[in-house]
Amino acid sequence: MKPLDPRLLRHARAARSYIALTVVLGTVVAALVVAQALLLAHALAAAVHDGATLAEIGPQVVWIAAVVAVRALVAGVQERFAHRAATRVIGDLRAQLVERSALLGPRWTVEGDGSRVVTLATRGIDALEPYFVRYLPQLVLAATVTPATLVVILGLDWVSAAIVAGTIPLVPLFMVLVGRLTQGRSERGLRVMQRLGSQVLDLLAGLATLRAFGRELGPVARVRELGDAHRRATMGTLRVAFLSGMVLELLTTLSVALVAVGIGLRLVYGELDLVTGLAVLVLAPEVYLPLRQVGAQFHASTDGVAAAEQVFAVLETPLPARGTRPAPDLRTASLRLRGVGVRAPGRDVLAPAGLDLDVRPGRVVALTGPSGSGKTTAVDVLLGLVRPDHGTVELVAPDGTATALADVDPTTFWAQLTWLPQRPLLEPGTLADVVTGGADVTPGRRDAAAALTGLDAVVAAAPLGWATPVGRGGDGLSVGQRQRAALTRALLGTAPLVVLDEPTAHLDAAGEQVVLDAVAALREAGRTVVLVAHRASLVAVADEVVAVRPAELPAGLSPGAGPSAARPEVVA
Structure with missing residues (x-):
């Protein structure tokens, strides 16, 4: 599924208002990040360079505290509405999936592996929650905070802006490379989970017959084998997620270090004032942070994204043609x-x-x-x-x-x-x-x-x-x-x-x-x-x-x- 699949907005109405709210909150967060960096730079420069006392920088400290409090409030609002939106979207998609499966008829359910649809409508689609709660907000922040802070850095120091602009493309490049591997693992994990669910449902349906013939312990080995396969697939996905997280952290840390070294050298030679240098140093990590979070949260959302792909495939399956003529009265027909x-x-x-x-x-x-x-x-x-x-x-x-x-x-x-x-x-x-x-x-x-x-x-x-x-x-x-x-x-x-x-x-x-x-x-x-x-x-x-x-x-x-x-x- 794409980072923001249009099919999600088409099939789940609750996602539309949530996306709009997330964009507004992302814009607010971008403004707060810039304001916090500039206030902090002016306060530190005044205290370090000019020897200002706490009383003299007191108003700036108050403003910094207010900005931090508003950022925490915005994060809380985002979290609250994210959980609500996730619950509504999952409920909408589950209802549509069940209704569509019923309209497609029992023949399609049997031939289309009805137990797979059962697993998808229960545990499978629940995995979509991390996508809404964690991944999607960070994606919006990456589209708002990152460009906004980069523009501000460009206005303050074009050299640092050039370093940031040159290293930013490396982050999504590594995300794509690692994401493809993780997505394949998540899809395999979902398939194994569906096979496990099918085996368990079949076992429960025929348990009375198996017990009558004394064979109720026969499928134990097969169910255990599928359970172990699902565990290995899940642990493999987590292993890749941890490794990719380390790669992204290392990459962004080195990029911020390059900016810091350039600023330090120019401060020593007097080519840059302290307020500008501090503002750029505070803003530089904020440029990379949303991208790092997108990469970190992507792996938590891949199971839900894989499930959503299968849900959309069912919802877009053409329905059989329905008649339009009224039925005759069965009391006489x-x-x-x-x-x-x-x-x-x-x-x-x-x-x-x-x-x-x-x-x-x-x-x-x-x-x-x-x-x-x-x-x-x-x-x-x-x-x-x-x-x-x-x-x-x-x-x-x-x-x-x-x-x-x-x-x-x-x-x-x-x-x-x-x-x-x-x-x-x-x-x-x-x-x-x-x-x-x-x-x-x-x-x-x-x-x-x-x-x-x-x-x-x-x-x-x-x-x-x-x-x-x-x-x-x-x-x-x-x-x-x-x-x-x-x-x-x-x-x-x-x-x-x-x-x-x-x-x-x-x-x-x-x-x-x-x-x-x-x-x-x-x-x-x-x-x-x-x-x-x-x-x-x-x-x-x-x-x-x-x-x-x-x-x-x-x-x-x-x-x-x-x-x-x-x-x-x-x-x-």
């Missing part, structure tokens, strides 16, 4: 899938393959098949979250008019359906808010739905009843209780189409009966239900059962060529 096939990410397999499916109003349709056959993917296609590689998905009105789902405005389509995934995520709030979704539902209707799903027992056991707080994602409730709460919400909703993805996966026999009763209630209400089912009892309540099957792509066949896959069976 049907969903029709013909020859639908979706290529499984990373495999030469279509899952599902050649899927034919009709979802008619008021009917209960069950999708069955072995694990990996593409049942959940078929649901994603049905919901409009994934576009198939083969086949068509259409909404058919009662008069027979068919509209491709890709041409329909998704907001008008999603407003007419309720989706219950395998692990429902619930919004934070009270238990009553969770099941009603903020809708105006009478207590009697709410209690009747809770009694049907078994949530009434959960409410009765909770100390606060319906006022029991529920955390983000359903925190505070067990998996089974979350499933009951989500089923209750589905019953209380009015969406004509309800999609249940393996609703009995985490429930016992009693919970299974709850789902069967809920499906029966939905059918009686005239609502359409699509089930992804494994258990025979759940399949038995369906009006229509569709067996979903995968198919391998023939060798050398492109995804768009269309394999000769077996059609799924449809059992009336």
Whole structure:
């Protein structure tokens, strides 16, 4: 990323006001630096050369103290607003990253390494804070204080100004040389951290299965190896940062020494007055200080800059085209899938393959098949979250008019359906808010739905009843209780189409009966239900059962060529 990437100002509005404030404060600091140097030079010259007493230079000392106090105040204001701006910018970018990933769809998340995006949205983007708090202010000071002090030195002593102007370019030159090496190390460190995060997330997701087979300790060596690799990459970056800091300190110290030697010699031979010499000596380190700080803070910001580059890459990924036609009323319209096939990410397999499916109003349709056959993917296609590689998905009105789902405005389509995934995520709030979704539902209707799903027992056991707080994602409730709460919400909703993805996966026999009763209630209400089912009892309540099957792509066949896959069976 550039020292000040325009994409940062475009995607994070909070950065704009912060940059403006930083420029103003940098200008103030430049004026204070010059004033402090001139006041100090006059006070010291009067005391050393003219023998002035403390009382005689007292006003100048007071002014020097005032300038120092104002500089400290400006630094404090800068620090305070830097932290605020960093928090707001990181929050804005994180929200945009999550929203963009959701809009790109589950297919992109899987193929684009969703765990990498998770790591980026959490720990990765947090590393952007040093860029705002440390690096960016020093960059502004380098653009204001350094030129201002150099101009003042030029007005005081052109010889010293020539020495400073000749040595200043060496500082950014070394910064660029060392920065390129550090940036590469930081990017490698971020990639290692993302791989480590992916491994840990995969391990946590499959921990139950690993424990069932007694293999929960198998990935330990791989996770430890990735952790050591991340540690080595981080320590390598710090090593380069320390070495580059030493190089910059040595370079600027030698440059100031050259100025000091020239001033000393000319003072001895009477070619320069003491006030001018002292002013130049005080100003010379101030010329190099912002540049030194930029070089020192650059290494603290490289991790955040590398993360920001990846965030911008996601934010600038084109979104799939969205339809504009309003969706027909799903209380009377049907969903029709013909020859639908979706290529499984990373495999030469279509899952599902050649899927034919009709979802008619008021009917209960069950999708069955072995694990990996593409049942959940078929649901994603049905919901409009994934576009198939083969086949068509259409909404058919009662008069027979068919509209491709890709041409329909998704907001008008999603407003007419309720989706219950395998692990429902619930919004934070009270238990009553969770099941009603903020809708105006009478207590009697709410209690009747809770009694049907078994949530009434959960409410009765909770100390606060319906006022029991529920955390983000359903925190505070067990998996089974979350499933009951989500089923209750589905019953209380009015969406004509309800999609249940393996609703009995985490429930016992009693919970299974709850789902069967809920499906029966939905059918009686005239609502359409699509089930992804494994258990025979759940399949038995369906009006229509569709067996979903995968198919391998023939060798050398492109995804768009269309394999000769077996059609799924449809059992009336």
